[in-house]
Amino acid sequence: MMMQVSLRIVRLIFHLVRGMALATFVFPRAARARQQQLVRDWSQGLLKACGVTLIVHQPGEALERGVMLVGNHVSWLDIYVINAWQPVPFVAKAEIEKWPILGWLAKTIGTIFIRRDKRSDARRIVQQLADVLKSGETICIFPEGTTSDGTRLLPFHANLLQAPVLAMTAVQPICLLYEDAQGQQSLAPAYIGDISLLASLISILRAAPLTAHLYVTAPLEARGQRRELAMRAQAAVQGALQLLQRQRVVLSDTAVVNAEVSG
Numbered sequence: 001m002m003m004q005v006s007l008r009i010v011r012l013i014f015h016l017v018r019g020m021a022l023a024t025f026v027f028p029r030a031a032r033a034r035q036q037q038l039v040r041d042w043s044q045g046l047l048k049a050c051g052v053t054l055i056v057h058q059p060g061e062a063l064e065r066g067v068m069l070v071g072n073h074v075s076w077l078d079i080y081v082i083n084a085w086q087p088v089p090f091v092a093k094a095e096i097e098k099w100p101i102l103g104w105l106a107k108t109i110g111t112i113f114i115r116r117d118k119r120s121d122a123r124r125i126v127q128q129l130a131d132v133l134k135s136g137e138t139i140c141i142f143p144e145g146t147t148s149d150g151t152r153l154l155p156f157h158a159n160l161l162q163a164p165v166l167a168m169t170a171v172q173p174i175c176l177l178y179e180d181a182q183g184q185q186s187l188a189p190a191y192i193g194d195i196s197l198l199a200s201l202i203s204i205l206r207a208a209p210l211t212a213h214l215y216v217t218a219p220l221e222a223r224g225q226r227r228e229l230a231m232r233a234q235a236a237v238q239g240a241l242q243l244l245q246r247q248r249v250v251l252s253d254t255a256v257v258n259a260e261v262s263g
Contacts, residue, residue, distance in 0.1 A: 008205045011049045016101050018042075023108040036087040039109055043083035050077070050201075051208025056085050057244075060218030063172055066136045067219060068129070068164045070233045071174040072241065073142035074150040075189035076102070076197065077204065078176055081212045082140060089132075091125065091141045091160060099197060116145065122159050129163035139163075143230060149190040150177060151245075153238055158230035164222035165229060171222050173233045175215040175240035185245060186210055215240040 019042050027035055047054055069088060071078070079090055089110040097103045097113050107113075112128065115121040132139050143156040164171050180186040188207030191200045204210065217236045222229055 004208075005202070005205045008049060008051060008208065012046075012201075012205075015042075015045050015049045019046075019105055020101065023105055027108060035109075039083050039087035040085075043080040043087070046080045047077075047084055047212070050204055051210060052077070052081075052204070053209065053211045054081055054084050055211060055213050057213065057215040057240075060172070060216055062086070062216050063138075063170055063219050065138060066133055066167075067138050067170045067172050068133060068161070068222075069138065069140035069172050069174055070143055070156075070161070070237070071140065072150070072153055072176055072237050073144050073147045074176055074178065075147060075191045075204075076200065077189050077191075077212070078142070079106070081176060081214055082174070085214055086138075088138045088140045091129070091139065102197070112139075126160060126162045126166070129160065130166040133164055133167035133169045143233070147191045149187050149192055151185065151187070153234060153241065156230040156234040158226040161222075161226040161229050161233070165224075165226050167222070169222055170219040171229060171233055172219045173217045173236035173240070175213075175217070175237045175244065177213045177215075177241065177244040179211040179213060180207060181209050183247070213244050215244055 022038055022042065027038055030038060044054070064086070069082070071082070079092075082088065089112060090106070091112045091114055092106065094113045094115045096111070097107055099106075112125060114125050129139055141160050143158070143160065144154040145157050146154065148154050161171070178186045178189045180188070186207055188203045188210065189200070191197075195203075217240050220229070220232055220236065
């Protein structure tokens, strides 16, 4: 076990160094399509280095432009799981910008950072997100506002969902669940409490191989009030989480991404 963890750490270090080199010398000069491919490939490589396989369940039609992805939040790993499927900018708490390496990489690929302790910052972000959606771009938020252990949802905050209401665009709820080698829901990736980023990473490496399930639900029309939209989005994510927990998702609706598990 210790040998496997050590090997994964070495692979991860090399992958992070490669990511820094790409972000510095290649990403800024690349065309948009190339940038997205770089983000997808690097995110898939990160999952592989961590011993994580991604399975995407798509019973709903996945929209590619002008949509706000809205999902539950378990771990810092969620961002790379979603980017391994579909590269997209995120709204993240301002503290992430200060993280070593990962914070810098997040800023480089266009993450929008928000200070949750400043209400005026939320208003600024809402208008910025609405402009992004009106331009046909996609953005992802985690409306729980913090991470959970993944076994249940926390209440969805409605503030940022004002953006798709203003832009009159769609919201697409998505759900994440991590599974261990025994087919049970894993709590190892949960980034909660006082756990450090390093301790969380070690927990993931020790628990590998893991499977990240990403369930994409049908899009919702962003109509009415933001609180009503938040309730509809939360209900959709809750339904997907219950399906994944019961392991009743139809296999024909799934696609395996990065099927090779390292280790």
